Amino acid sequence: MTDTTANPLLAPSTLPYGLPDYSRIRPEHYLPAFEEAFAQHRAEITNITRVRSMPTFENTMVPLETAGRLLSDVAHAFYTVSSADATAEIQQLDEELAPLMAAHQDAIQLDAQLYARIRTLHEQLDALDLAPEARYLVERHFREMTHAGAALDDGAKERLTALNQRLSTLTTTFEKNLLADTNDLAVVFHDVAELDGLTEGELSAAAQNAVDRGLEGTWVVTLTLFTGHPYLSTLTNRESRRRILEASRARGSRGNEHDNRAVLREIVRLRAERAALLGYDSHAAYVTSDETAGSPEAVHALLRRLAVPAAANARREQEALQRIIDADAAPFALEAHDWAFYTEKVRAAEYDLDRTALRPWFEAERVLQDGVFRAATELYGVTFTERADLSSYHPDARTFELHNADGSALGLYVLDLYTRDTKRGGAWMNSIVAQSRLRGTAPVVVNNLNVPKPAAGKPTLLTLDEVTTLFHEFGHALHGLFAVVTYPHFAGTNVFRDFVEFPSQVNEMWIYWPEILDSYARHIDTGEPLPAEVVEKIQASESFNQGFATSEYLAASWIDQAWHSLTQAEAAEDLDVAAFEAAALADIGLDNPVVPTRYSSTYFAHVFSGGYSAGYYSYIWSEVLDADTVEWFRENGGLTRANGDRFRERLLGVGGSKDPLEAYRDFRGRAAEIEPLLTRRGLDA
Template sequence: MADTANPFFSPSTLPYQLPPFADIRDEHYRPAFERGFEEQLAEIDAIVAAGEPATFENTMLPLERSGQTLQRVAEVFFNKSSSDSTDFTNALEEEMAPRLAAHQDAIRLNPELYARIASLHARLDELGLDPESRYLVERYYTEFTLAGAGLDDADKERLREYNQRLSTLTTRFEKNLLADTNELAVVFDSAEELDGLGEGELSAAAQAAAERGLDGKYVVTLVLPTGHPWLADLTRRESRERIMAASRARGIRGGDNDNRDLVLEITRLRAERARLLGFDTHAAYVTADQTARTPEAVADMLGRLAPAAARNARAEQADLQRQLGDDETVEAWDWAHLTGKVRAEKFDVDFAAMRPYFEAERVLRDGVFYAANRLYGITFTERPDLVAYHPDARVFEARNEDGSELGLYILDLYTRDSKRGGAWMNPLISQSALLDTPTVVVNNLNVPKPAAGEPTLLTYDETNTLFHEFGHALHGLFARVAYPRFAGTNVFRDFVEFPSQVNEMWMLWPEVLENYAVHHRTGERMPQELVDKLHASESFNEGFATSEYLAAALLDQAWHRITADDAVEDVAAFEAQALADVGLDNPAVPPRYASTYFAHTFSGGYDAGYYSYIWSEVLDADTVEWFRENGGLKRENGDRFRSRLLGVGGSKDPLEAYRDFRGRDAEIEPLLKRRGLDN
């Protein structure tokens, strides 16, 4: 194949170097990976073969320039395999996962390269580097050291085996979960069984059935968390129970898609690898290079929150039981539905009544984009001339207030069987001055797609998720760094959720809500009375919400605080004991994710790090207080947040960046108040 025939062999000539998706074929991926591996290893060999002593210019700069072909193909391929997988991408990902792990190890465990980085680190004060360049040396030295670069040859070989095996297992976990999620989609014979759903949801369920050749029926596809958003509206208890049972059955039914053995092997290998690297547990290994620093610090914080959350959930459950009556017991599949009734009774709030005001296009343009314009002065213009990787994925050009280019934003809103569950942001092209690269970021959600001609009405949670994921996108778009290592959201895992959580505040900010919350049929704005009731109920059901999250976070910690000598043989028994140990073993409040469908921790890079959502929410809640104290949706506030936090990417210590923005460390009290844990 001629070089010119493969789109990955050179940078794209499209605006912002957008990958030429119209030209990319399946046969292009493997040759691009092969060349990418070969090129980067040759580039590393050239660095270590240099006869001169290590300098920043002959070591760090070529290291940062290395691997551009591999980066181009990897960003596109893994976005494709997550958002629009096929049998081909599934097979190639399973093939490439261990090879990528081996490739990473070939670089990070290279003794000559590590010696050069260590030499620079030892002489940092003599090098006269600017702050970002100095931080680059520090980060590489820390990461290589933690990755095992100082091990002897025998231990390095064992480490390579661990890394390759783990990459294979986590890839298989994700593929099993996607397949089982699709197989467990719940089929209903009639609309009566889905009583309580609106026209949009029924249309989406009918469309999902039609796509499976089940004309005249209705299919409810599963979401990644345990609870399905439609459980709140479904009036038939047996229908709710069927959906919940399907959700919780993922990965435990035996057969090819059973994830229980994978959970056990993944956690055992992670513990053994941690011991090889000098740590007691995988949690200790992971947190050593996060802002938390130790699993004990994580346990201390989560332990402070769990008892109050469980207590509040039990009080909420008593209210639900009164609603249900004495003849039946509140079950997990009842919680969302009965909560809606209690919320309506106590606060007269009905989330279902809000959906007509959350039409997706209006939310996007007059909500999400509008808030960003008011706060940062940026604008978004759709570019139908630019082709994305799927017909549902839309491309928008972002520009600064002065008209200068900011980057491209791609939104892929709808669910499909080929897309993994959840919602996420990832880059396709990341800005760096060294490589003179622009920015292209993608937001993926999983909103059910209605039939043609029907409006897409978002739930309250889906609207919140769109604002959240757009916060990640802004982080990626705004970062302006010298080196690729610090581009976009390349920050500590327990800090990365902070900017996205902050962006959630604009969903209900009065000026923003008034601009987008318009009834899709009547054109009337959401009544202020409804908004006031919503605010009055903000801490309602936070016992449940905090408990289900903490249960998952503590379960993640429990799996990754086992040692290499601990023998775990039964996933269900381990999970039950872990939840009982922290007082979160309430059957009516299951974890947001059970082990066998806990994609964050077993395939998504949040292993021993799922705590990061609430860890960074401390910063988020404190930041929301700052915005309120300083006038809210104002350009000067946005400019400060952009320049001192979002704009620095990963180029400085995140807590130092936070102190630069806030003038002090974050305080936990705003979080406790938000979640109803302060009393």
């Protein structure tokens, strides 16, 4: 037995809300803790399956939901760190754990005796007198175990387990390669003049990046997860823009030790084989069968419907950008690395707006306190208190305690704002502790962003895109904090993948809500609010670049669908990654070289190392609900406690304990309509 006194992960945390005591946790603690947690969980499942009496909800479902508590705690603690502070030692552990986790999950999900008990309950469901959440729990466990392969014979299960373990290793390798190549391809500039157009804070961050890498006297621009880069909109040196975009697009495809092409091809092959083993034509068919979309055909229909007008809008935008360039003394043909820079010129010319000059109004702390937090307080009555006494997994991660309007404790929110070489790219929310009445736990959630950290003493000034990301990710956090469920299976954001983005997208609406904007968008030096005429110009100009924004997103969604719609026979072919991607984009009419896909295959972490395989469409799928919900808020008075309470109670508060489309109809009074989305993205002409 592992010594629980020597390993802080094996004893309940003494910190508020069960926050792991990261000050005591060392890398060498994780693996023994996982091994003990695996053993405990297996024993708990055996205790359920060895019961000789007929299955009941009380002797099967309740102990199933209480089982695995230690594993849940250890896994949440570890995977928070492996995403946000993946040192070499943590990366090694992640690789070692991936197949072990996959094997353990399969051992539970494919357990024939457990499945038989749950199947019996499912067959008797109408005769059981269960509360709605309990009934849905039986339905979901039965569906998920069936979907995972619990009904297969032993030989098929053995192959399935091998596939899952190999896939877990490959997806971990993909992420490790991407992180390494992203760091290696950070662009070094030796003359600050090459970075003309960047703000003082951005230059400070680039200089600090250089110091951190032992390259004093230079400036280092680190890459973002997506294809583009915020600096492309302001850098006046065209060659500097080209170098940054070229580096970004090269990730994972350079023929070096971090090349991801063979990795992703094997992932695609094995996912297709697994889908066939489970009775589906493709991985996309397998995934969407248990999402609100229902089938890849439904997804493809939506994407194709949107692609034609989006591509047409992008071409019109391209022509407008080219006219700006043609008016220069030395005109040239617009290329991908020029798009963002000349988009800002169009905004300046047509809307008299320079978005790059807005940063002084978006100081990070004020955006957080007087924007993100204030909107939540106005809507839901929650209040925030920073807990400097509660240290998290990294010095940059700050912890806040939330209370409800009646003073009752709600949970903890951790914000980790800044980029670093040990943090994966992008932005995300995850739970450290999930709420559950059965387990007596309250939520602890984390938001991670990748904002460049300025030198000490310099303010953090956000771009408008970074402001949007902060509001978006906090929408996920609210979902994780507000869900009040009995069973941990339904906690927080444990909802269908193509529904999970909905609450986060809705939360973006408060960015421009007048009293919220007036509260946080204050000039760093003068305290003056962002002028009303500037806000009007921002909103008027938003529609200009929607052709590009929609096209780059749809292109990535289609690439995801193309890879994962392959049959087992098709995926077995030795496909050239670049050629496959080009053919897919041509098929949907999004092969404009000036509008690159938001993610190319070799650095598409969402689908090859994250949880969005065959599911990247979920952002636009959820946006149908989001745009319809924004209309509801506007029709009903906007930022009010009554509206917030309704949205919290009927949507955020149910977590995964109810069919999401049923919950939406309960909130809205009807199913969502697509017209608000088409209008928002300029696709209704």
